[in-house]
Amino acid sequence: MLKLLHGFYNMDTNSVELIYSDGSVLTIDCEEVENLYNVTNSQMADLDWLVYHAPMEYAGLVVSGELEHHLKGTMLHGIED
Secondary structure (H helix, E strand, O other): OOOEEEEEEEOOOOEEEEEEOOOOEEEEEHHHHHHHHOOOHHHHHHHHHHHHHOHHHHHHHHHHOOHHHHHHOOOOOOOOO
């Protein structure tokens, strides 16, 4: 089983990159995710907070398929539409 070593937001490519113990990299295109879920302004603010402050949590939500459930829940930043 591969061990996740590091995850970070790459602002040059607007993506979250996960680096695994074997040297492989999983890249999540944040714009594609936003387009897939057709996010609102408050959801966008929540996603922005996640990619900047908790990129591995963001990646976990995307990879697990739980992002849609997260977007329907309580927002982290306290801003509502």
